[in-house]
Amino acid sequence: MAEAARVNPLVPMTGHIIKIVEETPDVKTFHVTTEKGKPFTPMPGQLAMLSLLDVGEAMFSITSQGPEHLELAIKRVGMLTDALHEAEEGQAVGIRGPYGNGFPVEELKGKDILFIGGGIGLAPVRSLINYCIEHRQDYGNLWIIYGARSPADLCFKGDLFNNWPRVENCRVDVTVDKGDASWQGHEGFVPAFVEELQPDPAGKVAVTCGPPIMIKFVLQSLEKLGYKDDQIITTLEMRMKCGIGKCGRCNLGSCYVCLDGPVFTLAQLKQLPNEY
């Protein structure tokens, strides 16, 4: 169906899910494109409003992109995500964006980057990891520390165990809260694993995302290791409707997470009300 240019920024483009990758029992990655190709070209850490027109619309991080498509890794948690998980390849969707500030890719140039992810929280961080790998010469050493509840719950296994470890000067450490019979790797929570690995803060920036409780303790671990507030970056999640700073609900103080976020340094977050 041909589409006219939009007058209203809240009206989505229509597109299709062209590929679905099952990451874990409750996470799938959806590849989305439109008739005109990639819906838009986001920067790492930016967001997209994805909808099933007859179900609903919600904001998701864009975990990766190709020349012709966007990738959104989505956990099954509610009405819309249930319906998305039931969908098959070829399903029509609505999509609009990109929204938000994204990661500060310019300021990160030349630095070593420590990525700390938990569960589905790796999804937004992955967009930056892949960006740094694509622009390998612009960034220093990459170190990815990732954990999930169980081996089955590890997202992006192909990247974790095959792609990323092969990248030059890229280290990957994986843990699970509780292993199973076949698990040979590390067992334990992410914050403790970080303290065990002791990544040196010198010349580094830490980028973390995961469940709120993990973030809370990761921040404590990083502080213990000597990371300063402006060396720590995280990306937040909030309920959003408009994505353009008008509908009101995603505010943190006078900031709108959809517009001024979702990426904040810990130094910035400490200036804002603790309401996330």
Add this chain to the structure above:
Amino acid sequence: MLKIAKDKLPQLLQAWAAGARVFVPQEKDGTRVFLPWDGQGKLTLDEGNTLEPPKDLFFPRTETMYRYQVQGQEAGVTEVPPFDAKMVLVGVRSCDARSFAIMDDVFLTKGYVDEFYRRRRENTRVVALACTEAAPTCFCTTFGIDPGRAEGVDVQMWPLADGYLLEVVTEAGQELLEQGTGLLTDAGKEEIPAAAKPGLVVDIDGVTAKLQRMFEHPYWTAVSRKCLGCGACTYLCPTCHCFDIQGENRGNSGYKFRCWDSCMFSEYTRMAGGHNPRPSKKERLRNRFLHKLQYFPERYGKFACVGCGRCLDRCPVNVDITRVIREVKEVTL
């Protein structure tokens, strides 16, 4: 300065109604609201401000944005064009006129222009009516608003015993009054009546700075204890602009609309999965007051309250923003 006799005003409204939709305060169900003028209604211009602010004329309670069809795996979206009709708003008080400037900041600045709002706003002429009497809940002067003269309007009116004085403010206002030739006379020696003097005045000085240090203060628990979370304050507020986007689905097709929402409801911030950054009425009421008095001033350089008094007049449990301002200033940190 021009004058119109009270009994001629309906004719002036009629003249404007020939080229635009005219909205003017009229009686409905025992109260006063802005309604379209059809020549029949009972005008209530001399009876104080309307129960509801006129914000829904720029930002309707519900507004359809697009329609969609879903056929198997295919889907199409048809955008609903913005409302393009001309409107004339008559009898807007100074407080509500200020609220338009506040809504403009939200919908027209900071990177994105809301086309629906913009078209309505630009196609609307505003005829203000000065207040010569204040209600007990009025406190517009607290925010530097002059009840005797509104900001950003096209025509200013003042009530007289037997009619209204009218002053042209903008070129568009001039055109409006030209349509009233024959109904309007020169005001001669008529004097502009004295503006109302609201008895309710609060000292707003320094309140933003104080609130910046009060986020964790136990005051918010105390003040929110009686709140019922009904949201009446937000629906009656001329500057509350939060909205939701919802859909109505029938079979293979449906439409998406945006509608007013309220930060007083728990659903407002609750995420899929259950996490809610503002889980109780304490956080929600705090956010409402901080938004009006701290966050909005930080983001847009002005308070998001115009002192119209509707929320304190209608709150079922007497949560009173003027009292909150006073108490905030007295709280020890």
